[in-house]
Amino acid sequence: MPQTPPPNGPDQTAPSSGRTQLSMARRGDSPEKPGSGRLAPGNRGGDGFRVGRMVADGDLRLIVLSLLAEQPRHGYDIIKAIEELTSGSYSPSPGVIYPTLTFLEEAGHATASTHGNKKIYAISIAGTEHLSENNATVAGILDHLDRIGRRIAQAREWFGRGEAGARDDRPDRDIPGVIPEMNDARRALKAAIASKIGSTSIEQHRVTEILLRAVAEIRAEQPEDGIDI
Template sequence: MFGAGDLRFVILQLISEKPSHGYEIIKSIQERLGGMYAPSPGVVYPMLTMLEEMGHATVVSEGARKLYTITEEGSKALAENKAVVEALFARMDRTRTEQANDRAPQIERAVENFRMALRMKAGPLTTEQIHAITDIIDAAAKQIERV
């Protein structure tokens, strides 16, 4: 979804609008993309740590959660890359609009649940498990085609 370095500017822009926790940033990106994509915590949290190390964000611990806020240095980085940031958010807006015209959010949620179920079955599967999963997927696809 994002090119090299793009997510850094998206996160900086979001925390410039409102100090946020990592989870809130993930949800905000997902909402801005119409539910089509949400960055994983394994991408967002290291990026937040990097922004903090670069001096572009500060963090305040609130129990187990961390609240990220943009710094003056981070604001300068945003200003210096204003055209890039605007282009990124325009692309995100287009994606959200296109997505809104494609499928209902309930369907997107169901598809994400399906993907999560498959990810949770990761690891070595028996031949029987593989056949059962493919039978379920094929049956669901046939039902959807008939709707």
């Protein structure tokens, strides 16, 4: 028999604080796999370098306020500015940005005016004060997004992808004469190595040792009675 979800929804235990979410992201945790250092399933796009949901709602409001503090903006301009902050790895949808702007306006942290067919938002005095009270948090969020953006940009360059995600003239062709699963494993390994760009030297040494052990095992001669012809 299907269970009825609790009245307030199924995610009562999910972290609600923007600062909690930010600290989890810094550790590489996710609600699905705490401490795993991996993004939650479904958060990567088709090219493996985009993140569907990178920040909590509270953090996103602070990011938007910080962008409005630079200059008045409309919704699409904010989306593009956040994309630029993260080298295209995070692009909040209009369905996320416009409710955020409405929330900020209703909270008195932003004002809105219509120019032609566009609604332009600007930070209010109360919004400036709120942003000032959360300076340290905002700096941490922006630093987190910047680091992720730089790592993803490096990974894209390593994979030979351009700004739009298209490959250059060095395509990653399959190795002939092997089963498809082996090429799948090779691509997965390549992506795993790219994910370590920017990690600590200790972590990179750990990964190097794993790779060298794998190479040694792959090159080891297989006993004759184990050969499957």
